[in-house]
Amino acid sequence: MNLTQSIKRPTLHEELVERLRDLVVEDALKPGEKVPEKDLCASFGVSRTPLREALKVLASEGLVELQANRGARVTEVTRQELENTFPLIAVLEQLAGEQACTHMDAAAIAHIAQRHDDMIAAYKARDRQAYFQANQDIHNALIEGAKNEVLEAHHRMLAVRVRRARFMVNLSDERWSQAIAEHEQMMEKLHARDAEGLGALMKQHMLNKFTAHMKAFGADDAA
Amino acid sequence: MNLTQSIKRPTLHEELVERLRDLVVEDALKPGEKVPEKDLCASFGVSRTPLREALKVLASEGLVELQANRGARVTEVTRQELENTFPLIAVLEQLAGEQACTHMDAAAIAHIAQRHDDMIAAYKARDRQAYFQANQDIHNALIEGAKNEVLEAHHRMLAVRVRRARFMVNLSDERWSQAIAEHEQMMEKLHARDAEGLGALMKQHMLNKFTAHMKAFGADDAA
DNA sequence: AAACGTAATTATGAATTCATTATTCAGTCA
DNA sequence: TGACTGAATAATGAATTCATAATTACGTTT
The missing domain is CATH 1.10.10.10 (Winged helix-like DNA-binding domain superfamily/Winged helix DNA-binding domain)
Incomplete structure (x- = not known):
């Protein structure tokens, strides 16, 4: 039993x-x-x-x-909906970053640091699959680290809607290296527990990501 | 027929x-x-x-x-949930303020200005009922003015959860006058179409509101 | 009397049935 | 031929029924 x-x-x-x-x-x-x-x-x-x-x-x-x-x-994934959703996710990530800085314990930060290193390794190996996985783990850990279930729930709901656009495959070398640089900065802020700083970076990181993706998305209205 | x-x-x-x-x-x-x-x-x-x-x-x-x-x-309305929800609403209002500045037409702004004057009048008459109504109209109009249905939907969902705490009745004279002052500033920014400025004010306005309410909410865990 | 165990009752989760609305398709007429 | 009409079919919205889990009520035992 x-x-x-x-x-x-x-x-x-x-x-x-x-x-x-x-x-x-x-x-x-x-x-x-x-x-x-x-x-x-x-x-x-x-x-x-x-x-x-x-x-x-x-x-x-x-x-x-x-x-x-x-x-x-x-439901159709329209360009309009994506353009509405992106900034929303951005401010949620910003808030998550701020709250994560104050609520995460050392172990949790260490875990993120580990996944960050994994991500860097995947980047150097040009292993997209491993990169995406580590990247998502990091973002999820930061959201979770905010210790805010309401934030988490809404973030998940929004993320689902964006994921349907599945333009994640389109990742230019230029954007990729930029993303890595942004993540490096984020880790610095996280270690320093600079709430404002991490929040601002995460927001901008998201907005940059979306800008890059929307370019790939094209000028048409539907996915 | x-x-x-x-x-x-x-x-x-x-x-x-x-x-x-x-x-x-x-x-x-x-x-x-x-x-x-x-x-x-x-x-x-x-x-x-x-x-x-x-x-x-x-x-x-x-x-x-x-x-x-x-x-x-x-579901119970816990203090924890409220503390999680407040900052979320705040950043959503911030975003709404920014987007409203760029997306609202003159007529919509004029309408808000009208309701703002109504609100001031209600304040001077100490008419809580009319004040709350005008206040809510203004906030709703600003959210709607952002022309972002995703934002609107999530804001509504969060607002519902907070409204359940029904501590809106507790409004000190001090907080009331402060709120009026904040609204005056908001109107200035809106007329100037200062997106960043209005967003920042709306965020702070919400946070102040919540701080005041949480004081009334007390130290216990449940509503 | 209190605690336990069992039967009766109730409430719930899910399948089925019924009624109504869309949709399809055949037939008619211009 | 092509558009319209209306019957036949299919799909949906909602009520009902059925099976099972939870709750209550009751009786027994200590």
């Missing part, structure tokens, strides 16, 4: 929210596509009730749009 | 989301209280299906907590 492992049996609809969100984020369900309840029910092996509950939640997150009597469609 | 009025019959679950959210925000459903599906279904005259869908959405907004097989409870 195992007493240490707490039982957790997520409800069906929670499970479905996760799975469906992944489908949207991973682009298995394409923007504009309608979400056929029946098919999804069949492939997940559940009835429509929990699936429809999940769709309602996804709609409130803005990943799908519900039209009365006409079902759900995956 | 009326052709001008477009038919809009919101789905039941959307209606219920609104109604239930109001019940939580207006404190008809008290924090910690369990939400009895059966009773609510009876009072709304609907079946459990749409009501449960609505609860899922409210849960994703953080207004209720769902426990598997044990139904929904209204």
